[in-house]
Amino acid sequence: MKLVGIVGSNSTKSYNRMLMKYIAVHFDNIAELEILDTNDVPLFNQSNNQTNSDAIQFLNKKILAADGVIIATPEHNHTVPANLKSLIEWLSFDIHPFEKKPVMIIGASYFGQGTSRAQLHLRQILEAPGVNALTLPGNEFLLANVRGSFDEHGDLKDERTSDFLKSTLEKFVKFVSVIKALDDVEDVSADEKVTESPAEEDEIDAMASVSLDDEEETTPATKEVEDDGTASVSIDDEEVEEKPVEKPVETNSTEKSTEDDATASASLDF
Template identity: 50%
Template structure:
């Protein structure tokens, strides 16, 4: 199984990137997860020709070839970060590779609540007609206190949260297989 993991922030240091890196290694026997960044994507400017810039075309090709997408988002001011919103605007307006693509949402946050509000907002955005992603229903993975969640080798040390992630990922794999028929 081939998956794309999108780091939902352009911050140099992000526990959402760490979470995706952990998943990439931890689930390597079940899926190949390629991590993609939202860094260096130009600001969305609603081009009249609806032509995507090269960075968007490259990411579109990866999403199209993948079985599913994992988006790991922090929460800034109760919503997703602007760089992630920027990426989704480009994808919705130009190439639309998320249409009918299975998507799993995760989120890591320094605070206690994880990224519950951002994930809810992201689900709403991904439901837009131009995006129309198939978001794994009924599941959330909220990693609070994320600065303390990983050891120096980027291993998730909270066994309950690690087990919860294992179950969530298994649900996502099942979801992908059901969508594929």
């Protein structure tokens, strides 16, 4: 799996870049990660369209070719920094490489909330029309007090933090696989539609009209349930059948919901 990691800071020495490098080096067995910088991205300006500039096109092509994207955002004034916002504006103006692209948000900041507010904003920005990225709900990695978090080799000092980062990455990679599988199914059905010949289409239309005609001719049936638990079905007011109504088996609602949850978690266990 090929991911790209966008560093949301344009600072020369960036903790968010360190975090991205840490993922690329330590979790290369989970996914291949190419790190992309935003340093050359111009400030967005609708009157001066720079969509075709090298900086924007470079990032556009990298994102389009990737299976998924990780964005590491700093937090400036309780939101995402201006350069990251500018980049997303360029990439939702004339071109839309984030469309249906799975994106994971991470972030590192100096203080106790570890980019929580910037990450919430980024999630909303990524869901905006024109951006339309896909983020996995609940999969968050926030690195607070980042100035004391790395050792001199650029490694996370706390093993539990590293383990948690790994688990969020693994969940994201599963999410990317699910999206990829859905895309493949869509592609196959689109191909099948294209290969239908005009003759086949006529045949399908004819079948559709026959079944619709049949439906029009069908006499509506009515079903009545009596007090004693029997039901009678009549067509044209003529009673044709009488049999006991099967009562639904009573289920303990708590048990049922647990079962439903278990099924859901089995198939959506990211």
